[in-house]
Amino acid sequence: MAYPGGQLSEEKVFKDPVHRYIHVRDKIIWDLIGTKEFQRLRRIKQLGTTYLTFHGAEHSRFNHSLGVYEIIRRIIDDVFVGREHWDHSERLLCLCAALLHDLGHGPFSHSFEKVFHLDHEDFTQAIILGDTEVNKVLRRMGDDFPKKVAEVIAKTYKNKLVVSLISSQIDADRMDYLLRDAYYTGVSYGNFDMERILRVMRPREDQVVIKRSGMHAVEDYIMSRYQMYWQVYFHPVTRSAEVILTKILHRAKKLHEAGYSFKTKPVHFYSLFQENVTLEEYLRLDEAIILYYFQEWQNETDPILSDLCRRFVNRNLFKYVEFSPTNEQMKKLLELNALFKKAGIDPEYYLVVDSSSDLPYDFYRPGEEGERLPIYLLMPNGELRELSRESVIVDAISGKRRTDHKLYFPQDFIDDLSTKRATKKKIKEILEG
Template identity: 80%
Template sequence: MTYASEKLPEEKVFKDPVHRYIHVRDKIIWDLIGTKEFQRLRRIRQLGTTFLTFHGAEHSRFNHSLGVYEIVRRIVDDVFRGRPEWNEDERLLSLCAALLHDVGHGPFSHSFEKVFHLDHEDFTQAIILGNTEINRVLSNAGAEFPKKVAEVIAKTYKNKQVISLISSQIDADRMDYLQRDAFYTGVQYGHFDMERILRVMRPREDQVVIKYSGMHAVEDYIMSRYQMYWQVYFHPVTRSAEVILSKILHRAKALYENNYSFQADPVHFYSIFKGDVTVEDYLKLDESIILYYFQEWQKEKDPILSDLCNRFINRRLFKYVEFQPSNEQLMKLIELTNLFKKAGIDPEYYLVVDSSSDLPYDFYRPGEEEERLPIHLLMPNGEIRELSRESEIVDAITGKRRTDHKLYFPLDFLKDFSEKRNLKKQILEILQLTDKDGFIL
C-alpha cells in the first residue's frame, strides 16, 4: 500500500453546522489538516470585517476549507465514482486541492491583499511548493504531487474537470461559502438546494455539467449568490470597517517609510512594508497579531493612526452617503476635499470613496481579460447547452455588472465643529446632511 492510498484505521469526523459531518478516511487528508499551515486558518476569519456588521460572522477559513473538501469528497466518491468520464486517479488530487485552496489567505483577506498588493493564490501555491509541513505531507504521495496540487490552484492543470470542481461558476468553494456565510450571519439569502445540484452533476471531458432537470436548482443557487453579495458581502457597514482597516495599514506603512518611532514597533510588518515578504514571514501573520497591533497603536503619538485604530477596535465606524462618479459629484468631492483640509481633517484618511461591483453570472467571452467558464447543461438528447441559453432567469442577469459607490467620512468629527460653524455648514450642505442626522445647524 502506498501513502497515497493509505486509509486511517477508523474514519474521523468533524461535526459541522452546514454539512452535519465532514468525513475523513484518507491519511493524507488527516495529515494535511494537522499541519501548522492549515491550523493557522483557524485564526483567519472567513468574512474579514463582517463580524462588525453581523455579530455571528466569526467563522474561519478553517471551517470553510473543511466544508469545500467535504463537498468535493461527496462529488468524487458518491456522484462521479464508476462513471467512465471520471478518472479515479484524480480523486486524491481533487480532495487535496479542495482542502488547501485557501491556505494562502492572509489576515482580513482581501482588504490586506489590496493594501500590500498581494495575492492569496500566489501564497497558496508557495506554501504548497515551499519548505512547509504541507509540502512534506504532499510529497509523501509522490515527488510531483505538490506541483499538481499547485497547478489546480493556479488553474493550469491539464484536466480542467478537476479545476472546475473548486474554481468555476458553480463549484464546491461557492456552494460552501454561500451556505456557511448565510448560517453564521443569520440571513436566509444564501440557502439553495445543494443536495439536488450534487445529484445532477455529471463529469464530462474538461468540465462538470448539470443535467437539464436540475436547471431550476442552479437558478436558485445563482440568485442566492446575487443576494448574498449585495445583502452581506457588500454591506455598507462592513465596507466602512474595511475602509478604516485599509487606512490603518496605509498609515502604518507611511509612518514606517518616514522613520516614525513606533511605541509598538511593527516587526511583523517589516518585510511586507519593504515589499519582500517571504512565506515564513507571511505565515506568522494572522488576525490575532493584527488586532494586537491595532490595540497597541491606539496609544501612538500619531493622531491619525491612534484614532483609526480606536475606531476599528471600538467599532466607531465612518458614516456614508451615496456617491455617483459623475462630473457634478466629482466636483463636489474636490470641494469637500478642500474643506476637509481647511478644517484640519486629512482627506487621505477621512474622506474615502469605496466601490463594490459584482457580475452574478457570465459566459465565456473570448479576448476578455477575465475568463469565466460558463455553467453547461446536459440536455435530454445528450447535447451540451450553456445555461443562459435555456434559463430566462439567468439570461436576464447574464453579463450585467452592478456597481455601487459610497462616500465614507467621520460623522463625529463634523459634530465637533463648534468653532468652525461656517465650514461645518458648507460640508453638511454638500453631504446633504441635516439636523435629522444629529446636527445643531
C-alpha cells in the first residue's frame, strides 16, 4: 500500500554539517519528523554527559536520527536501486526504521537505564506500536506497517538484508554517529571516507557486503571506531560525570523510599522509583526536566544529594586512579571502603569502580556465542571472504576486547580531612599507591 500523499510536491532539505543536506521527498518521512515523539529527540543529547569533557558535544538524537535516515536513503536510492537481491518495495520500511531507530532513548539513557532498570529499546517498540502520533502516521501505510518497522529495529524482521542496513558491524547507525560525534566533539579520529564505503556496498540475500576494492576504506572506518571509543566515548572525565549522575539517581530513589521530605518533590521520578513508568510518563521526560531537578536539589537538606547535584551542575567531578579488578586490588578497595567510612565519607556514593569495555570488530565463530554478523568482502571472482581474513589491520584487533577500570573518588573531600590526619594519610597512600 502507498502512503496517502505519496511524495511531496517539492523536495525538503535540512542543512546538516555532516552530510551537508538531508533530503526528504517522501511525505511519510516528513510527517514522522513532525510528530511530537520525534521532536522530543531534540531535547535529548546524543552523547549524554560528554559535553562536560568536549564542550562541542551538544548535538541531539534528533540530528543523529536524521543522519541515519539520510545514509540509508543514499544507499537505497543511489547504490541499491535496480540491483539483484534488493527488493525496492522495502524502501519506505527501511527509511522509517532508520529515522525511528533511537526513538525510545530517554534523558541520560545510560544512567537511567542502569538505576531504574529500563530499556530504551522497549520504549522504541512501545512508541511505534502504541497510541502515539508516530503510530498514527505509520498506520497510514497499512495496519501491519508499524509492526514491520518495530521488527526491523528489533532485528527480528524476516528480511535480514534490511536489518543489516540499520544494525550490523558496518551499518548506517554507526557510520553516522562516528562522523557526527567526531564533528561535534572536534576530534579528528572519527573521520573515514563514507562516500567510498557507500559506493562499494552491495546487497546480498542476507546482508550487505563490501566490494574488495573498498577494503581500505572499511579498515579506516574500523580504526576510527576503535579510536572514538577510547578517546571520546570512554573518556575518563565523561565517565566521572556519569558516575555522579548515577549516584544522584540512586540517592534520590533511596531518600524517596526512606520517606525523606524533598523541598523540590521528585514528581517526574515517582513512577521511575517504583519501576512502573508508563509510556506517557516516559515521554514527558527530557534533559531539561532532569537538569531542573539537579539545579533545585542543590538546596536539599540531605548533604549527599545536594553535594552530588552541586558537583554535576558545576562540573566539580570525581578524580580517578587506574584500578584492575584483581584479588589484591579488591582487598585494597575493601580497605579503602573502611577508611572512607571512618572518615565520614559514605563509600556507597563516593567510592566507585567504573568499567568500560569494547570489542572493535568480531568475526563469526560457528557454534559458539560470538553473535556479531561479520563484514564480508565481495571478491572479484564473486566469492565472499570475511574481512579479517583479508585485512592484516583488522585481523590484529579482531575478537580482542579491551576493558578499562577506574576508581572514582572526591579528591577535595580527602584533601579536607584535616582533623583525621592518620586516616587521610592511609587513604592517600592506597590511592596514590
